[in-house]
Amino acid sequence: MKKCNFILVLGLLTFIHISAQTTLTGTVVDAATFNKIEEVAISIEGTGFNGSSNNNGEFIISGEIPEGNLVLLFVKNGYLNLRLPLNISQGEHKDLDLISLRADLLKEQIQIGIISLSDAELNEEDANIASVSGLLQATKDVFLNAAAFDFSATFFRLRGLDSEYGRLLINGIEMNKIFNGRPQWSNWGGLNDVQRNQQFSMGTTASEVSFGALAGTTNITMRASQFQKGTRLSYALANRSYKGRIMATYNSGELTNGWFYSISASRRFAEEGFIEGTPYNSNSFFISIEKKINAAHSLNFSGFYTPVTRGKSSANTQEVIDLKGQTYNSFWGVQDGEIRNSRLKEIKEPVLMLNHFWKLSETTELNTNLAYQFGKTANTRIDYGGTRLIISENGQESYIGGGSNPDPSYYQKLPSYFLRFENNQNYEAAYLAAQYLKDEGQVNWNQIYNANRIATENGGNSIYVISEDRTDDTQFSANTIFFSKPNDHLIINSRLNYTHLQSENFASIRDLLGGNAYLDIDFFAEANAEDTEGVTAQSDLENRNRLVGEDAKYKYNFNFTADILNAFAQAQWRYSRWDLYAALEISQTSYLRNGLFRNGHFPNNSLGKSDQLNFTDFGIKGGGTYKLSGKHLIEVNAAYLTNAPTLKNSFSNPRENNNTVKDLTSEILNTVDLSYRYRTPNLKLRITGYASEVKDATEISFYYADGLSGLGQAGTTAFVQEILKGIDKQFFGVELGAEYQITTTFKIKGAAALGQFTYSNNPELVLTSNNFESAISYGQSYLKNYRIAGGPQNAAQIGFEYRDPDYWWFGTTVNYFSNAYADIAPLNRTSNFSKDVDGFTLIDYDEERAKSLLVQEQFDNYMLVNVIGGKSWLLKGGYYLGFFISINNVLDKVYKTGGFEQARNANFRNLLSDKEREQPVFGNKYWYGNGTTYYANMYVRF
Numbered sequence: 001m002k003k004c005n006f007i008l009v010l011g012l013l014t015f016i017h018i019s020a021q022t023t024l025t026g027t028v029v030d031a032a033t034f035n036k037i038e039e040v041a042i043s044i045e046g047t048g049f050n051g052s053s054n055n056n057g058e059f060i061i062s063g064e065i066p067e068g069n070l071v072l073l074f075v076k077n078g079y080l081n082l083r084l085p086l087n088i089s090q091g092e093h094k095d096l097d098l099i100s101l102r103a104d105l106l107k108e109q110i111q112i113g114i115i116s117l118s119d120a121e122l123n124e125e126d127a128n129i130a131s132v133s134g135l136l137q138a139t140k141d142v143f144l145n146a147a148a149f150d151f152s153a154t155f156f157r158l159r160g161l162d163s164e165y166g167r168l169l170i171n172g173i174e175m176n177k178i179f180n181g182r183p184q185w186s187n188w189g190g191l192n193d194v195q196r197n198q199q200f201s202m203g204t205t206a207s208e209v210s211f212g213a214l215a216g217t218t219n220i221t222m223r224a225s226q227f228q229k230g231t232r233l234s235y236a237l238a239n240r241s242y243k244g245r246i247m248a249t250y251n252s253g254e255l256t257n258g259w260f261y262s263i264s265a266s267r268r269f270a271e272e273g274f275i276e277g278t279p280y281n282s283n284s285f286f287i288s289i290e291k292k293i294n295a296a297h298s299l300n301f302s303g304f305y306t307p308v309t310r311g312k313s314s315a316n317t318q319e320v321i322d323l324k325g326q327t328y329n330s331f332w333g334v335q336d337g338e339i340r341n342s343r344l345k346e347i348k349e350p351v352l353m354l355n356h357f358w359k360l361s362e363t364t365e366l367n368t369n370l371a372y373q374f375g376k377t378a379n380t381r382i383d384y385g386g387t388r389l390i391i392s393e394n395g396q397e398s399y400i401g402g403g404s405n406p407d408p409s410y411y412q413k414l415p416s417y418f419l420r421f422e423n424n425q426n427y428e429a430a431y432l433a434a435q436y437l438k439d440e441g442q443v444n445w446n447q448i449y450n451a452n453r454i455a456t457e458n459g460g461n462s463i464y465v466i467s468e469d470r471t472d473d474t475q476f477s478a479n480t481i482f483f484s485k486p487n488d489h490l491i492i493n494s495r496l497n498y499t500h501l502q503s504e505n506f507a508s509i510r511d512l513l514g515g516n517a518y519l520d521i522d523f524f525a526e527a528n529a530e531d532t533e534g535v536t537a538q539s540d541l542e543n544r545n546r547l548v549g550e551d552a553k554y555k556y557n558f559n560f561t562a563d564i565l566n567a568f569a570q571a572q573w574r575y576s577r578w579d580l581y582a583a584l585e586i587s588q589t590s591y592l593r594n595g596l597f598r599n600g601h602f603p604n605n606s607l608g609k610s611d612q613l614n615f616t617d618f619g620i621k622g623g624g625t626y627k628l629s630g631k632h633l634i635e636v637n638a639a640y641l642t643n644a645p646t647l648k649n650s651f652s653n654p655r656e657n658n659n660t661v662k663d664l665t666s667e668i669l670n671t672v673d674l675s676y677r678y679r680t681p682n683l684k685l686r687i688t689g690y691a692s693e694v695k696d697a698t699e700i701s702f703y704y705a706d707g708l709s710g711l712g713q714a715g716t717t718a719f720v721q722e723i724l725k726g727i728d729k730q731f732f733g734v735e736l737g738a739e740y741q742i743t744t745t746f747k748i749k750g751a752a753a754l755g756q757f758t759y760s761n762n763p764e765l766v767l768t769s770n771n772f773e774s775a776i777s778y779g780q781s782y783l784k785n786y787r788i789a790g791g792p793q794n795a796a797q798i799g800f801e802y803r804d805p806d807y808w809w810f811g812t813t814v815n816y817f818s819n820a821y822a823d824i825a826p827l828n829r830t831s832n833f834s835k836d837v838d839g840f841t842l843i844d845y846d847e848e849r850a851k852s853l854l855v856q857e858q859f860d861n862y863m864l865v866n867v868i869g870g871k872s873w874l875l876k877g878g879y880y881l882g883f884f885i886s887i888n889n890v891l892d893k894v895y896k897t898g899g900f901e902q903a904r905n906a907n908f909r910n911l912l913s914d915k916e917r918e919q920p921v922f923g924n925k926y927w928y929g930n931g932t933t934y935y936a937n938m939y940v941r942f
Helices: 002-020 103-125 135-140 142-152 318-324 427-439 445-457 523-527 847-855 909-917
Strands: 022-030 043-045 050-052 056-062 068-075 083-086 093-101 167-170 198-201 217-220 230-238 244-251 259-270 280-293 297-305 310-311 334-335 338-341 344-348 351-359 363-381 385-393 398-402 465-487 490-511 553-574 578-595 612-629 632-643 667-679 683-706 717-741 746-759 763-769 771-781 794-803 808-818 862-875 879-888 896-900 926-928 933-941
Touching: 022 083, 043 056, 050 056, 068 093, 083 093, 142 683, 142 717, 142 746, 142 794, 142 808, 142 862, 318 427, 318 926, 334 445, 847 909
Parallel strands: 022 093, 167 217
Antiparallel strands: 022 056, 043 050, 043 068, 068 083, 198 217, 230 244, 230 933, 244 259, 259 280, 280 297, 280 310, 297 351, 310 344, 334 338, 344 363, 351 363, 363 465, 385 398, 465 490, 490 553, 553 578, 578 612, 612 632, 632 667, 667 683, 683 717, 717 746, 717 763, 746 794, 763 771, 794 808, 808 862, 862 879, 879 933, 896 926
């Protein structure tokens, strides 16, 4: 009897408990099309209750939900957040029926603007631009939104880090180039419509697909089943990198038998962009087909091809800018009435992907990916070393010819060159040079063709040709990504990845410019070498004095092979108060060079295979978030890892020999950040302090130096490869972002980044050259406490945004930038700076004067005003019509975005002499930001 009573009481208590539970149900749909929306995050504000919609848009939230007036929050990327007030009674079962979300057209258009900015930043090959990887999801965070949309136009870098310290993945496959570690945006540009599904992990925070990196990780999902059903057509006008863009996208949604497909195409074009003489021609194609085999298996194929050709622009000295303005570009001229840029960058690299998604259980998934990328990258330039071979009666070879540099801003064509000697100033020649640059100042294509015609008529060869530096990469990647959620508190992620790269590198003739052939020898090496047999002039001793035609390989020819094996594992723990994570990574990297030409300068060390370079690396990271309450959160992240050097910084001069950087080691990276977040329905705030360090980095640069010491008979001038070894860098700073919703339509926002990014040691500097036999060490380069160049280190913003209930919106920001610096010449900070040709200290060396000469140039502070706005209409039949415009630098402010010291004057005497001139011959070179630019886009979606 007692047992029966106990069971009865227990059953009654259970019934009371179940009855006390509240249940909320409903279905989330698109407000225009009434298509069901999956994976909508749903939560009750101020409580721990949350859930999400399933594949049919349905959701259930149940539990002991508090009584009274509560707010149900619906969040989905690409849609406006919906806050639904509810009055809930204890134990109530409430069916909310259909919950409609409206597309967030402002967020959508900000993404378009950001991607447009990334294209604009591609103008300079070596500008070390900031990556916008990760910023495409910037609207989730006030500070990141400012960094992406307003700060990035000034070459601002998140936490001072170059893009090689970020990771960008597409469908779980890493897209950073092995050669330089950077993501190549041109390889998938123009695919805005199918790049909206992204996961971003800031810094080294937890990521489901990768161990991560100091500058963050972004995974873009381009999978047919993940795109919202419908069609989108758009047309854009701009005056940035391109002038026009047309785009069309269709997503099928689920068809019969579990099939999905998506197609997208676009074209971007300009005869010239904001910088003069910079043509832009790009087409983009995307296709994705997915088959849902059953509830457990799905197979997706994606392919995209985005061929692009664009004109480069020159960095200029202040002398040139004063004569021609900040939009001047010396790389182009007019031929037959049309703009022709001598320096084009062409990228044609299709990407094919196959992805298998396996749902092993309700809580465990396995994603396996294969990717194949192939094609070419080409950079053209004018080669003016064309010669004619002369064989004397006694059989001795000699060469005549060699053109002059056709660049109209070449230093020997500028006024300063004719005024460089204090006691012999040629004012007439300087005046004529200034007038010519003002009136003409572009590549003279007619003169180049005439020179080749005269040389050909006299039995010679082309003096000038268009040469292209080619890289033909074939890359295969395979990985498998594991996800498991064994219980409500634990998530386990892991990945195993393998990448193989085969890279062909060579120069080829793009255009003979009216000539009939080109002699494949290094005329300048022959002219400066005591070589009676012409050996050092030969690009390939196996094919001496070879005449080459168009599309022929010449100058250099070698292959790179790279293999990378990487594995990582991560655990995440989630509780009501704590979110924690920890991760480990290990990788193996190997590089090899295989020379196909036997170079005349390095006959015994250029043909065949190099020594294989091997690096074993690891990483460890961890962190977490403590929730003091629903409003206050504290977050900390820390990581320690090593990275193999890139291919670019592993071989000292791969175009000519097999030499690797001596005693090359992996970089050591460590970072820590601490954040405080405050969030209420009206106020969102984040403040973060961070400290990062890069140790034992290696950087290789190429330039012509004058004033070298200790070379003996080799002289004092040479084209050199500068190897900077054991570089340490420090990055400290604070990030702040805040926004306050004053009314339902009006919001104010602010952001700030205060940073100090410096060299923290004095690395060793080594020079190699084909002018001297072995590498020469100049000891320490005294870089400690110099600032790292790369955009402003401080940035601040204040602005507002207005959203009208009638679906038009407008916003403006005022942005202030400071502490931007010119890149310094490390050679000038070595012992060479104070030495003469014999290696002795210069008699007239003045240490105090030397210090003043080597002060790093800091650019002027500046302020930019940006405006953004748009309007959308919901038409009958579920059609969206929208218009968006952004105007940057409304006040047309002139400002420098970057620059560098020329390393030509390598010692005190040369640099002092040049700096004391009214106009230095080898002054710093600069890039300027755009003036007032606009981007306008109109689209229809149905």
